[in-house]
Ligand SMILES: NC(=O)c1ccc[n+]([C@@H]2O[C@H](COP(=O)([O-])OP(=O)(O)OC[C@H]3O[C@@H](n4cnc5c(N)ncnc54)[C@H](O)[C@@H]3O)[C@@H](O)[C@H]2O)c1
C-alpha cells in the first residue's frame with residue numbers, strides 16, 4: 001500500500017468508526033456487531049502503526065469513544081475513565097502476558113479475572129460513606145452527572161455499611177438491565193404497540209440518560225461494581241479492594257477468580273464461555289487485570305487504556321444454514337414480524353429452526369433471498385438472529401425476498417407509518433390475532449385482572465364467534481362457556497364470576513385495558529388524573545391531550561384517533577352499559593388556599609421531595625394554573641434537577657422567574 005492509499009483508507013476508516021461510535025454512545029443503537037466494529041478499529045490501528053506520520057491527533061484509536069451530552073451537568077473525572085484493549089484470540093492474550101512480564105522486569109505476578117458485563121460504565125463518588133455523585137464515562141475525561149437517576153438503582157448503596165472506610169473514594173461499575181427485566185420491558189412495549197428495544201445494553205445506556213427519573217426507577221436497572229479508587233484505599237491487591245467493596249454493601253458479581261498465571265486465565269475463559277449464558281445478565285467476555293496494585297502502577301496506561309489489564313471477548317458462535325422460507329407473525333397491535341424459517345442447525349447448545357428478522361429494513365439490509373445460506377448467531381441475546389448471507393454458497397437464480405403487502409391472517413393491505421420500521425395490519429377489529437391479542441391485553445393483571453380466562457379459552461371463544469372484542473365478554477352466558485372443550489358447570493361458573501368481578505376495576509385499569517396504541521398503564525393513570533372521566537378524554541383535542549403529563553405528540557394523536565373511530569365509540573358504550581368504571585374514583589383536589597391565584601407555572605426536572613404530579617396538585621389546590629410550555633405569559637418556572645437546558649434558556653430570555661423547589665415552598669407560605 002502506498003502512503004497516499006493509506007492516507008485515504010485512514011480517513012475512510014476514521015469516518016466509519018466515528019459514525020458507529022456516535023450511534024453506539026449517543027443514540028444507543030448499533031448497525032454492526034461489536035466484532036465487526038472491533039475489526040475496523042484494529043485495521044485502523046495497524047495502518048497507523050505502519051504509517052505513524054499519518055496518525056490523526058484525534059484518531060479513535062487514541063481516545064474513548066463516548067461523549068458528554070447537553071442534558072446533564074458536565075463533571076470532570078478525578079481519574080480518567082478509560083477503555084480496555086481487547087482481543088478475540090488466545091495468541092493475542094499470550095502476547096499481552098509477554099508484555100506484562102517484560103514491563104515488570106522479571107518480577108512474579110498474578111492475575112485477577114472477572115466477567116465483562118455488557119452494560120454502561122458508571123463512576124460513583126462517596127464522601128463520608130454517602131453517595132454524592134454518579135457520573136457517566138462520557139469521553140473519558142468528563143462525563144454526565146446522572147446522580148438522580150442512579151439513586152433509583154437499589155443495588156447501589158446510598159450509604160455504605162460498616163464504619164471503616166476512607167473519607168472519599170470512587171467506585172466504578174457497570175449498570176445493566178437483567179435479561180429478565182429486559183424481556184419484560186419489551187413485552188410491555190409490544191403490548192402497547194411500541195417498537196421493541198434491540199438489546200439490553202443499549203436500553204440500559206439509554207435509560208441512564210433519561211430525563212425522568214421516575215421512569216428510570218420503573219425500569220429496574222442493576223449494577224455490578226469492579227473497581228475501587230482513591231487516595232487512602234490501602235489495598236495491596238485488586239482482590240483486596242473487591243473484598244472491601246463487598247463488605248461495604250456493594251454488589252459484586254461472585255464470578256471472579258484469582259489466576260496464578262496466563263494458563264489459569266485461559267482456563268477461566270474456557271470455563272465461563274458456556275456457563276455465562278445462564279447468568280441473569282449479558283456478558284461479552286472476560287476482563288483480565290494484574291492483581292497487585294503496585295505492579296499496575298508500574299505498568300501504567302496508554303492514552304486509551306491501562307497496560308495492566310485487557311479484555312478477552314467471546315466471539316458469538318455462528319453457523320451457516322439454509323433459509324427455507326420467511327413467515328410473518330401478526331401481533332396484538334397488528335405489528336408484522338418476519339421470521340426466518342431455517343434448516344434446523346445445532347448452535348451453542350440448542351437446535352435452532354427459526355430466527356428473528358425484525359422488519360423489512362433488516363431483510364433489505366441483509367439482502368436475503370429464499371434458498372440462501374445465512375449465518376445465524378446466538379450472542380448474548382436470547383433469540384438467535386441472522387447476521388449475514390453466506391455469499392460463498394449463493395447459487396444463481398435466486399431472487400431477493402419481496403416483503404408481503406397483505407396481512408397473512410386477514411388479507412388486508414399492510415401500512416407502514418412514516419418513520420417506523422414495522423409494517424402494520426390496520427384491520428384492528430377484524431383480524432383474528434389482533435382480536436385475541438386485544439382481549440388478552442384487556443384481561444391481564446394490570447388491566448381488568450380476569451384470571452379465570454386464559455389464552456386458550458379466548459382463542460376458542462373467538463373461533464366460535466362468541467368473542468370479537470372485550471365488550472363481548474360481558475354478554476357471555478353459561479351455555480356459551482359450556483360449549484368450550486373440557487369446560488364443565490363449575491369452571492363456567494368460575495369464569496363468569498371472574499368476568500363479573502372485573503366490573504369493580506378502577507377507571508385507569510379500564511382505560512389501559514381498552515388498548516389504545518402507545519397508552520401504557522402509567523400513561524393511563526396520568527390521563528385519568530388529568531381528565532377525570534372518559535367523556536373529557538374522548539372530546540379532548542390533540543392540543544388539550546398534549547397538556548396531560550407524559551402525553552407527547554404520538555400518544556395524543558393515537559388517543560384522538562381512537563375516539564374518532566365509530567367502532568371504538570360503540571365498544572366504549574357497551575363497556576359502559578356493562579357497568580365498567582368510566583370515571584376516576586379519586587376525589588377532586590379540595591381547594592386549600594388562594595395563595596397562588598392568577599399565577600401560572602411550568603414544572604420541569606426532577607424534585608427531591610415531590611413527584612411532578614404532586615407539585616401540580618399543590619399548585620392547583622392553591623389556586624395556581626399549570627401551563628404546558630414556557631412563554632412570555634408564564635409567571636414561574638419551577639426548576640428541579642436535570643432540567644433541560646433549552647427550557648432554562650428560553651425562560652431566561654423571556655425574563656420568566658425561575659424558582660427552585662425550596663423557593664416554591666417559600667412562595668406557598670405567602
Ligand atoms: N457495534 C458498534 O457499532 C459499536 C460501536 C462502538 C463501540 N462498540 C463496542 O464497544 C467496545 C468499545 O467500548 P469501550 O471503549 O466502552 O470498551 P469496552 O466496552 O470494550 O471495555 C471497557 C469497558 O468495559 C466495561 N467493563 C465491564 N466489565 C468490566 C470489569 N469486570 N472490569 C472492568 N471493566 C469492565 C467497563 O464499562 C469499561 O468501561 C468495542 O470494543 C465495541 O465492541 C460497538
Ligand SMILES: [Zn+2]
Pocket residue numbers: 330407408409410411412425426427431432
Ligand atoms: Zn390482519
